[in-house]
Amino acid sequence: MRLVVDLNRCQGYAQCVFFAPDVFALHGEEALVYDPHPDEVQRERLARAVAACPVQAITAEGLDGTGETGETAAGTGEAVLHGR
Amino acid sequence: MAGDDFLRWLRREGRIVIVGASLAGLRAAETLRAEGFAGSLTLIGDEPYEPYDRPPLSKAVLLGKASPHHTELPRRREIDATWRLGVAATGLDTAAKRVRLADGDEVAYDRLLIATGVRARPWPRESEARLDGVFVLRTRDDAVRFRRRLDSSPGRVFVIGAGFTGSEIASACRERGIAVTVAERADAPLVGALGGVIGAVAGELQREHGVDLRTGVMVTALEGDAAGRVRAAHLSDGTSVETDVVVVSLGATRNTEWLAGSGLGAGPRGIACDAGCRAFDFRGIVTDDIFVAGDVARSPHPLFGYQFLSLEHWGNAVTQAETAAHNMISASSERRPHIWVPAFWSAQFGVNIKSVGVPGMGEQIMITQGSRAERRFVAAYGYQGRVIAAVSFDNARWLEFYQRLIETAAPFPPDFATVDRRAEGRAPMPADFPDPSLPTHGPTVTLSGYSPADRRLVFTPSRH
Numbered sequence: 001m002r003l004v005v006d007l008n009r010c011q012g013y014a015q016c017v018f019f020a021p022d023v024f025a026l027h028g029e030e031a032l033v034y035d036p037h038p039d040e041v042q043r044e045r046l047a048r049a050v051a052a053c054p055v056q057a058i059t060a061e062g063l064d065g066t067g068e069t070g071e072t073a074a075g076t077g078e079a080v081l082h083g084r
Numbered sequence: 085m086a087g088d089d090f091l092r093w094l095r096r097e098g099r100i101v102i103v104g105a106s107l108a109g110l111r112a113a114e115t116l117r118a119e120g121f122a123g124s125l126t127l128i129g130d131e132p133y134e135p136y137d138r139p140p141l142s143k144a145v146l147l148g149k150a151s152p153h154h155t156e157l158p159r160r161r162e163i164d165a166t167w168r169l170g171v172a173a174t175g176l177d178t179a180a181k182r183v184r185l186a187d188g189d190e191v192a193y194d195r196l197l198i199a200t201g202v203r204a205r206p207w208p209r210e211s212e213a214r215l216d217g218v219f220v221l222r223t224r225d226d227a228v229r230f231r232r233r234l235d236s237s238p239g240r241v242f243v244i245g246a247g248f249t250g251s252e253i254a255s256a257c258r259e260r261g262i263a264v265t266v267a268e269r270a271d272a273p274l275v276g277a278l279g280g281v282i283g284a285v286a287g288e289l290q291r292e293h294g295v296d297l298r299t300g301v302m303v304t305a306l307e308g309d310a311a312g313r314v315r316a317a318h319l320s321d322g323t324s325v326e327t328d329v330v331v332v333s334l335g336a337t338r339n340t341e342w343l344a345g346s347g348l349g350a351g352p353r354g355i356a357c358d359a360g361c362r363a364f365d366f367r368g369i370v371t372d373d374i375f376v377a378g379d380v381a382r383s384p385h386p387l388f389g390y391q392f393l394s395l396e397h398w399g400n401a402v403t404q405a406e407t408a409a410h411n412m413i414s415a416s417s418e419r420r421p422h423i424w425v426p427a428f429w430s431a432q433f434g435v436n437i438k439s440v441g442v443p444g445m446g447e448q449i450m451i452t453q454g455s456r457a458e459r460r461f462v463a464a465y466g467y468q469g470r471v472i473a474a475v476s477f478d479n480a481r482w483l484e485f486y487q488r489l490i491e492t493a494a495p496f497p498p499d500f501a502t503v504d505r506r507a508e509g510r511a512p513m514p515a516d517f518p519d520p521s522l523p524t525h526g527p528t529v530t531l532s533g534y535s536p537a538d539r540r541l542v543f544t545p546s547r548h
């Protein structure tokens with residue numbers, strides 16, 4: 001599995017850390033570090049973390065084994081959001 | 085073909101070529117497909133790897149929390165592209181609409197996206213740069229090599245340049261218990277990007293974490309031993325430091341050499357493009373089939389006086405790629421301007437540093453929340469009486485609010501009464517940026533080009 005966090009958008013709510021502590025960790029008060037290539041055994045937990053992030057900052061691939069993404073605002077959606 | 089027919093044809097069976105297969109190239113390819121482009125798509129990249137993420141290379145990777153081999157970017161969707169990886173584009177014929185490759189091949193396009201980014205500026209003296217133990221950090225290969233050296237527990241790491249990358253490297257080394265010296269030409273770390281007031285805080289952070297920080301000095305020479313391994317760095321103040329690892333963190337150079345002679349307005353500062361991401365040719369005439377995105381682009385921004393911004397920011401690469409891709413396959417009236425408000429993050433010494441806007445334009449700075457002594461604050465930057473940027477240390481949740489202030493050109497000093505404000509924050513002070521004509525390590529935001537008062541190159545994009 002692969003994942004990337006848009007750390008401009010991330011606000012350090014640490015929901016992801018709660019759901020997938022072996023993938024995400026806070027470094028200090030609010031800096032997020034994560035493993036961009038987590039092991040398959042993390043799939044369930046990672047899926048929950050992606051869903052729980054209040055600002056949809058996490059994009060993951062391989063969550064359902066089809067290579068589809070966990071991000072809803074793909075493509076243009078995100079551009080509109082940031083592009084004002 | 086009439087315009088509409090051409091577009092319909094382009095979207096159905098045109099050829100789009102993307103040069104530079106990294107963050108911007110990948111996100112552009114995904115956007116093209118997401119918006120219905122059904123023609124042929126080719127991605128050309130000189131690195132032999134599929135697109136990977138760079139920010140972890142100076143953070144999680146050095147801390148041992150991620151593998152340098154595995155930061156590949158997740159795909160948002162299938163892109164059904166032809167990948168030409170491990171081969172560089174070496175030339176562009178804009179009249180024949182062909183990209184020349186290092187292996188002699190040529191690839192024809194109807195629309196071209198240039199996303200060739202930047203590369204690390206090497207140590208200027210070649211014989212010294214070749215010494216064993218001298219590194220730069222930009223690519224996956226760089227990270228693999230550097231991480232391997234860190235894993236062998238060097239006695240000291242010497243970092244040249246205290247910009248974001250250099251500071252992050254120093255932070256990771258300290259966390260691993262490795263002795264670190266940082267040499268910076270300016271008076272503090274991060275000065276080029278955030279100014280002297282914030283730079284002073286960054287400098288205190290480094291020293292508190294045991295970094296041997298040397299400011300106001302230049303490295304004059306790297307010395308090797310008989311076996312060709314680096315053994316010491318010599319400084320302009322006459323001192324020298326023994327070290328077995330040197331990381332050269334002197335900023336980046338734009339990858340535009342391959343465009344020499346193409347007629348595009350491409351040079352060491354990047355490729356100039358309009359707010360719609362269309363490249364300018366060297367005459368200052370905008371092209372309509374060549375687009376630019378990511379670190380290699382320079383584009384005018386209405387919020388910042390139409391100055392041409394070159395941003396080495398992850399979020400800029402993503403958003404500009406999305407806008408460029410959309411515009412590549414859209415009619416003029418449906419095109420969008422790239423008017424993303426610059427945003428950046430960095431994690432170092434356990435502190436989350438984020439900024440919005442263009443701090444480098446700031447004349448004044450004011451601590452609006454929190455306190456520098458606690459390493460937890462927000463500072464706003466003012467330019468001609470308006471808020472132009474903000475930076476936060478461990479206070480990221482507030483930045484959106486400041487982004488709004490920037491977007492609406494809210495007055496500076498800000499006059500809101502609700503946020504907590506300590507004594508130190510009541511008065512604006514000079515933001516203390518170095519003279520831009522004296523290069524430091526290379527700021528992450530650079531301003532260049534013409535101002536509206538100087539009408540040679542100005543045009544006005546529409547806002548939506």
Ligand SMILES: Cc1cc2nc3c(=O)[nH]c(=O)nc-3n(C[C@H](O)[C@H](O)[C@H](O)COP(=O)(O)OP(=O)(O)OC[C@H]3O[C@@H](n4cnc5c(N)ncnc54)[C@H](O)[C@@H]3O)c2cc1C
Pocket residue numbers: 103104105106107108109128129130131137138139140141142171172173174199200201202203221222223249339342377378379380395396397398399401427428429430431
């Ligand atoms: C160590 C490090 C840490 C970073 N940390 C942060 C951070 O914390 N926050 C942040 O906002 N940003 C950060 N960045 C910046 C961010 O990674 C960049 O903004 C982003 O990678 C830009 O993407 P890009 O696609 O425009 O360019 P690049 O990623 O530079 O990709 C350009 C690609 O084009 C290839 N190329 C060049 N010339 C040719 C040619 N002639 N033919 C074919 N291919 C070519 C290059 O090899 C490269 O693969 C960091 C960068 C680095 C290196």
Ligand code: SF4
Pocket residue numbers: 005009010011012013014015016017024032052053054055056057058
């Ligand atoms: S849940 Fe989302 S916002 Fe919170 S730390 Fe994780 S990625 Fe960041």
